[in-house]
Amino acid sequence: MSNVSIRNLCVSLGGNRIIENLDLDVIESEFLVLLGPSGCGKSTLLHSIAGLIDVADGSIAIGGEDMTWADPADRRIGMVFQSYALYPTMSVEGNMSFGLRIGGTPKAEIERRVKRAAEILHLEPLLKRKPSQLSGGQRQRVAIGRALVREADVLLFDEPLSNLDAKLRAELRRELKLLHRKLRSTMIYVTHDQVEAMTLATRIVVMQGGKIQQIGTPESVYSKPDNLFVAGFLGAPGMNFLNGTLACDRSMVRFAAGQVDLDVSNYAFKHEPRHDMTVVLGIRPEQIQIGDQGNLTGVVSLVEPMGNHEIVWIDYCGHSLAAIVQEMREFKADDRVRFSVDAAKISIFDQFDEARL
Amino acid sequence: MRAKLRLLRLLRLLRLLRLLRRKSMPYAALLPMALIVLVGYLGTVLWSLKVSMSSSRTFPAHDFVGLTQYARLFGNERWLQSLENLALYGVLFIVACLVIGFLLAVFIDQKVAGEGVLRTVFLYPYAMSFVATGLVWQWLLNPGNGIQQAVRLWGYADFEFDWIVDQDKVMYTIVIATVWQASGLVMAILLAGLRGIDEEIWKAARIDGIPTWRVYLSIVLPMLGPSVGTAFVLLFTAVVKLFDSVVAMTQGGPGIASEVPAKFIMDHLFGRANIALASAGSIMLLLTVTILVAPFMYARSRAAHRKASQ
Amino acid sequence: MNATVTRARRNTRLDPARIGIYAFLVSAAAFFLLPLYIMLVTSVKPMDEIRLGNIFALPLSFTMEPWQTAWSSACTGVDCEGIRGGFWNSLAIVAPSTVLSILIGALNGYALSFWRARGAGLLFGILMMGAFIPVQVMIYPLVQILAALHLFSSLPGIILIHVIFGMPVMTLLFRNYYASIPEELFKAARIDGGGFFRIFLQLMLPMSTPIIIVAAIMQVTGIWNDYILGLVFAGRENLPMTVQLNNVINTTTGVRLYNVNMAATILTSLVPLSIYLVSGRWFVRGIAAGAVKG
Numbered sequence: 001m002s003n004v005s006i007r008n009l010c011v012s013l014g015g016n017r018i019i020e021n022l023d024l025d026v027i028e029s030e031f032l033v034l035l036g037p038s039g040c041g042k043s044t045l046l047h048s049i050a051g052l053i054d055v056a057d058g059s060i061a062i063g064g065e066d067m068t069w070a071d072p073a074d075r076r077i078g079m080v081f082q083s084y085a086l087y088p089t090m091s092v093e094g095n096m097s098f099g100l101r102i103g104g105t106p107k108a109e110i111e112r113r114v115k116r117a118a119e120i121l122h123l124e125p126l127l128k129r130k131p132s133q134l135s136g137g138q139r140q141r142v143a144i145g146r147a148l149v150r151e152a153d154v155l156l157f158d159e160p161l162s163n164l165d166a167k168l169r170a171e172l173r174r175e176l177k178l179l180h181r182k183l184r185s186t187m188i189y190v191t192h193d194q195v196e197a198m199t200l201a202t203r204i205v206v207m208q209g210g211k212i213q214q215i216g217t218p219e220s221v222y223s224k225p226d227n228l229f230v231a232g233f234l235g236a237p238g239m240n241f242l243n244g245t246l247a248c249d250r251s252m253v254r255f256a257a258g259q260v261d262l263d264v265s266n267y268a269f270k271h272e273p274r275h276d277m278t279v280v281l282g283i284r285p286e287q288i289q290i291g292d293q294g295n296l297t298g299v300v301s302l303v304e305p306m307g308n309h310e311i312v313w314i315d316y317c318g319h320s321l322a323a324i325v326q327e328m329r330e331f332k333a334d335d336r337v338r339f340s341v342d343a344a345k346i347s348i349f350d351q352f353d354e355a356r357l
Numbered sequence: 358m359r360a361k362l363r364l365l366r367l368l369r370l371l372r373l374l375r376l377l378r379r380k381s382m383p384y385a386a387l388l389p390m391a392l393i394v395l396v397g398y399l400g401t402v403l404w405s406l407k408v409s410m411s412s413s414r415t416f417p418a419h420d421f422v423g424l425t426q427y428a429r430l431f432g433n434e435r436w437l438q439s440l441e442n443l444a445l446y447g448v449l450f451i452v453a454c455l456v457i458g459f460l461l462a463v464f465i466d467q468k469v470a471g472e473g474v475l476r477t478v479f480l481y482p483y484a485m486s487f488v489a490t491g492l493v494w495q496w497l498l499n500p501g502n503g504i505q506q507a508v509r510l511w512g513y514a515d516f517e518f519d520w521i522v523d524q525d526k527v528m529y530t531i532v533i534a535t536v537w538q539a540s541g542l543v544m545a546i547l548l549a550g551l552r553g554i555d556e557e558i559w560k561a562a563r564i565d566g567i568p569t570w571r572v573y574l575s576i577v578l579p580m581l582g583p584s585v586g587t588a589f590v591l592l593f594t595a596v597v598k599l600f601d602s603v604v605a606m607t608q609g610g611p612g613i614a615s616e617v618p619a620k621f622i623m624d625h626l627f628g629r630a631n632i633a634l635a636s637a638g639s640i641m642l643l644l645t646v647t648i649l650v651a652p653f654m655y656a657r658s659r660a661a662h663r664k665a666s667q
Numbered sequence: 668m669n670a671t672v673t674r675a676r677r678n679t680r681l682d683p684a685r686i687g688i689y690a691f692l693v694s695a696a697a698f699f700l701l702p703l704y705i706m707l708v709t710s711v712k713p714m715d716e717i718r719l720g721n722i723f724a725l726p727l728s729f730t731m732e733p734w735q736t737a738w739s740s741a742c743t744g745v746d747c748e749g750i751r752g753g754f755w756n757s758l759a760i761v762a763p764s765t766v767l768s769i770l771i772g773a774l775n776g777y778a779l780s781f782w783r784a785r786g787a788g789l790l791f792g793i794l795m796m797g798a799f800i801p802v803q804v805m806i807y808p809l810v811q812i813l814a815a816l817h818l819f820s821s822l823p824g825i826i827l828i829h830v831i832f833g834m835p836v837m838t839l840l841f842r843n844y845y846a847s848i849p850e851e852l853f854k855a856a857r858i859d860g861g862g863f864f865r866i867f868l869q870l871m872l873p874m875s876t877p878i879i880i881v882a883a884i885m886q887v888t889g890i891w892n893d894y895i896l897g898l899v900f901a902g903r904e905n906l907p908m909t910v911q912l913n914n915v916i917n918t919t920t921g922v923r924l925y926n927v928n929m930a931a932t933i934l935t936s937l938v939p940l941s942i943y944l945v946s947g948r949w950f951v952r953g954i955a956a957g958a959v960k961g
Contacts, residue, residue: 088580490702646800
């Protein structure tokens with residue numbers, strides 16, 4: 001169990017700066033998820049931590065020791081790859097023990113570690129099989145096992161579930177979470193899947209363009225996004241955005257966009273709002289309450305039933321807003337509905353620097 | 358009414374004809390292939406088999422003498438020498454090509470500068486005919502003017518490299534020339550295989566702390582199994598065919614020291630006019646190929662089946 | 668454990684391992700280039716320089732005469748016509764053989780991949796095994812068959828022979844290529860009313876350019892480099908360049924003109940070598956595609 005601390009990291013690939021001056025502290029025993037769209041630098045960051053990519057500048061310390069130029073095998077890490085990267089000609093047991101045998105670990109110790117990993121991952125009956133005789137989920141468990149036997153302080157996961165079908169993915173996701181609870185080792189996990197990020201992480205790092213956009217618990221990243229990118233990247237359906245201006249009037253702050261006029265006085269501004277400021281207002285679909293006591297009216301344009309909930313699209317003064325309705329109610333297209341928005345739970349961003357106000 | 362009925366019947370007949378034409382088209386298109394397979398391949402093999410059991414010499418005889426020709430063949434000094442030569446040649450040639458080709462591929466795979474140029478250099482001999490390269494090597498190995506003479510002119514007066522005129526070593530010269538020509542082929546095949554290996558396997562091995570040479574030996578080489586198999590089959594067929602190079606380099610000499618079965622057969626077909634004996638030799642060659650290649654092909658098709666059924 | 672590994676590998680450019688890699692590759696390259704160098708150098712030296720000198724030495728006096736001799740007046744036995752005749756013969760053999768074998772190979776591959784004709788699979792299987800039959804097994808019966816057809820020792824005869832021996836690889840090449848084309852495309856063409864030849868000529872063949880290039884490279888170099896088939900089947904009037912080359916060099920009469928021999932060897936290799944140099948990756952693709960037998 002170790003912390004990882006990254007200072008001033010710069011990484012270039014083929015002449016392009018992928019990561020520029022990045023700082024990140026991974027706390028001991030946490031499950032940190034690096035989340036972002038493809039090409040945001042999250043995999044590059046993970047591979048730099050593993051030592052698979054040479055850094056251009058900065059430092060990486062694992063467990064308090066400078067590992068910037070250490071060999072991957074000496075960093076006390078284990079890694080699980082997207083394509084599993086199992087050695088195809090070796091048995092499950094061979095895959096798990098090969099690195100240890102090369103490293104000269106005593107035979108009894110290897111046996112103990114393989115046995116333990118196999119127990120944890122329910123691989124005992126498969127030890128003699130070849131990777132080609134395993135299902136996708138089993139292969140990924142072997143890949144995890146190969147990382148476990150190293151008894152590494154830090155486990156790195158590079159989109160480990162993205163090659164699996166939806167059902168297996170959910171199953172392995174739960175297994176991974178249980179594994180983390182059991183082992184308590186530091187885990188760094190790269191994904192572009194926000195559901196994985198939300199469900200697994202103790203903290204999420206949202207990345208874009210080689211920079212960290214926000215670090216926080218899943219809850220805070222979701223409900224209090226630091227900027228427009230984070231707000232738009234998380235959530236399905238996405239956050240509703242309205243472009244408009246703020247009107248400050250003594251104790252009252254109002255948001256106006258065309259015919260839209262919302263009282264946002266309850267909003268917890270980080271910075272003092274200025275009058276006439278151009279802003280973007282963000283409302284999560286589940287924060288739109290449809291009901292007769294609502295103070296706003298709109299027309300239903302489309303209803304998407306999802307089984308346990310439904311998404312109702314509302315035309316409101318020329319804007320299309322998505323609302324999630326938990327109880328299945330009979331909405332039809334062209335219905336006029338009343339709804340309300342809780343100003344305390346919305347997000348407001350400066351339109352110019354896109355940062356949260 | 359009757360006219361209409363007749364018209365209908367005619368139309369139906371026409372439709373049937375068109376259907377027949379459509380159905381028969383693929384068969385018509387495959388006719389040349391069928392002819393060549395049945396006559397050109399199957400027919401000729403059976404014919405040779407028949408000839409090998411006759412007493413034909415210059416002209417075909419239509420008698421049946423059983424395995425007499427085969428007995429005669431294996432009493433023939435020249436044939437036995439040919440077989441021995443081919444076995445020695447085959448083992449050396451295949452092993453050397455595989456080892457050198459693998460090394461070349463691995464070294465080129467180290468992200469070296471000028472990879473394109475190197476690959477071109479290693480493979481160009483394969484684009485030339487065995488006759489042409491055989492002639493060049495004959496010239497190089499010729500003790501009077503070739504390498505031996507050059508080294509002596511450099512001041513090593515006792516230097517000897519006269520294998521091409523040495524009965525005991527002449528086969529090695531053919532090995533050298535043909536390995537030079539064909540190891541680039543192995544390199545090309547194995548390099549393609551190396552490039553097909555998942556980059557993440559390499560990363561996983563680095564995290565496991567496995568030294569590069571060990572990764573090549575214990576992980577990559579077993580993964581290259583199919584590529585090695587392909588290269589082996591190509592090299593093996595080249596061994597059995599070995600003819601052009603011998604004709605160009607040594608013409609079987611000195612004496613019969615570099616005779617090979619393919620040349621034995623050709624000589625007896627055309628020069629020595631012993632068709633039956635030549636045919637017996639060719640059937641033996643076919644038998645050898647079958648015994649060595651068939652298990653490989655079987656494993657190949659089974660592997661393909663497994664993959665297909667997965 | 669860690670002080671030692673820290674700062675271990677910053678500059679991977681020129682450590683001893685890399686020097687070793689380059690040393691190996693450069694010496695291997697030198698070995699591979701040596702014969703080509705000898706050929707070139709020898710072909711531009713006068714004979715007395717060759718007789719006395721070192722084969723590795725650069726020419727003292729440069730001459731193109733051996734090239735001229737090789738092309739137009741080198742002797743094979745009593746004829747002193749050079750190997751230019753062989754060049755034109757090879758061209759006359761290669762061009763039609765290549766076109767025909769590609770056409771038939773494409774047709775076979777197409778019929779095998781998309782039209783499930785009964786028995787075609789078995790034929791294909793035998794054909795693939797046929798690729799491994801040593802030519803010597805087939806030569807005598809083929810001579811007899813061609814003689815019966817009055818095609819032995821004739822241009823059409825040797826072309827037919829090349830079509831026969833090229834068929835396994837050509838068919839395999841096109842079959843595998845067409846197998847990678849989605850079946851839906853063929854089905855759509857059927858629904859649009861295309862017949863056997865219309866789909867072949869208007870849809871499949873135009874889509875086959877890459878594999879046709881690969882096949883052409885394979886056939887042209889393969890047939891150009893052929894020796895044994897040309898020797899047996901072409902006949903005196905049509906001997907290909909490789910056979911004439913061997914005759915020139917291994918002719919037993921007169922003095923050996925090594926410079927002429929080397930010039931003739933280069934001339935004979937010129938066509939396949941230029942194809943190789945120009946086509947590069949396509950050539951390798953041909954090897955890979957043709958090698959995946961079965």
